[in-house]
Amino acid sequence: SKSDFSEIEKQKIVLKALILLTYLRIVANRIKEKDRNLYHLPLLITLVNSVNVDDADLKLFFKELAKIAENEVDEEIFNQSKEELIELLFKNDNLIFPNGDRLKIDEDLIINISYMDVLEMVYNSKSTGNIEVLTIPKSKQEIIFRIKKSDRPFALIKIGDISNWFKGLSNNYEIFESFDNESIFRQINRDDSDINILMGSRAFYEGWDSNRPNIILYINIGVSSQAKKFILQSVGRGVRIEPIKNERKRLENLFKANKVDKENYEKIKDLVSPIETLYIFGTKPEFLTETINSLREISKTEGEIIGKYFEINESIENYPLLVPVYKLAENTLAEKLDNSDNSSIKKYYINEKDLSLIKDYFNYIQDDRILIVNYDIQPKILNFIKNSFNRIDNYYSLNKKGNINRFDLLLTSIVNHFSIIPQEFEKFEKVERGKFIVHFEKIKFSKLEKIEEFLEIIEEIKNIKSREKKIRSLQNKLLKEGIYDK
Secondary structure (H helix, E strand, O other), X not given: OOOOOOHHHHHHHHHHHHHHHHHHHHHHHHHHHHOOOOOOOOEEEEEEOOOOOOOOHHHHHHHHHHHHHOOOOOHHHHHHHHHHHHHHHHHOOOOXXXXXXXXXXXXXXXXXXXXXXXXXXXXXXXXXXXXXXXXXXXXXXXXXXXXXXOOOOOEEEEOOOOOOOOOOOXXXXXXXXXXXXXXXXXXXXXXXXXXXXXXXXXXXXXXXXOOOEEEEEEEOOOXXXXXXXXXXXXXXXXXXXXXXXXXXXXXXHHHHOOOOOHHHXXXXXXXXXXXXXXXXXXXXXXXXXXXHXXXXXXXXXXXXXXXXXXXXXXXXXXXXXXXXXXXXXXXXXXXXXHOOOOOOOOOEEEEHHHHHHHHHXXXXXXXXXXXXXXXXXXXXXXXXXXXXXXXXXXXXXXXXXXXXXXXXXXXXXXXXXXXXXXXXXXXXXXOOOOOOOOHHHEEEEOOOHHHHHHHHHHHHHHOHHHHHHHHHHHHHHHHHOOOOOO
């Protein structure tokens, strides 16, 4: 439509996303050179509106990827894309950052990124070439892509059914069946995953949790109320930061909480800003405006109190301050629930119709081996889930809102829930002098009107000392000379 970007502008959007992903991969590699267990491998997610029609958005995006793989990109367009990306990252006042922070980007590094760098970092190839399409025999939802001369894939499509996707696709693409029968999507969170680009429609991300997404590219997603809801949900999946395993907070906060040692912190603190940031691209200008406005509306309803309102109570300075320390449990949540009647353990929330669907599916699939292979379920987890249907009140919290009606997504989500290894209390640890608890330095409120009420409480607590002193003075005066009402 007239409101869309032009074809060259759309190509630039794709190029900007790939150049930025190249930059992020380089930064991530530098961090992992310091410590291979820190942070994640940056991932680009492309979410589209249409999948299987002849002019599907996903096919159009894929064709752009193929052109770039074959070096059908004008050098001037490539350089313009770099310059515009730098302009966006350095001179755009509309970028949203918490607490007035700014993005720390190495401009020279982006300027020096070449087409061959994109090929190596994004396409996992050292030479140009046609794209090969790989299918997985046992998965009708995944398609894998690699450059012909490379032995490593670089992209994955995850959609409901791939059979219709190939219709209308150019005959230039060779299609092979993968020798490996394992789901690539299930392995995408692993540190050795080759996948740098994940493509799908609105439904693919449901029941999926990952700390890898750094870039989200929306193609022709509209501005309806449903689309807005989807956008905000998917944006939420792109801001899951995990510098160290099972710790989803920014590096700065982990350092203050003594969960990252000073040596490692000093090594990487100047590198982490780019990969602790989510970058959003889109092909519809009005969609991008709506997204920014929605995020700003959310932020307007929030308020924040900073440390200047607080003070340390000197009267308890010599008392030990104890904080709880937790460790990973020895068993999964399923094993813990199986051996306990503890009602405080979190139940799985599910729609009544969805639970009925899953139970019917289990009854239909009589052979446990099919479930174990198709859904990568541990046998003990599978047995627990089957038995849990006989004690629904113990393990499930039923609701009547928004059923998913997809047994594959539901089963994956249920398996993930009961496979969690929970944290449990280990001991109390004394906070030593110089090791500060800093969560009180910034307190956020979902509603601004609650802030004043909270500040009044703070002042009331601060005035306790002077009030107690006054009470003692009046008590002494009463004992000595009495108090009379004049």
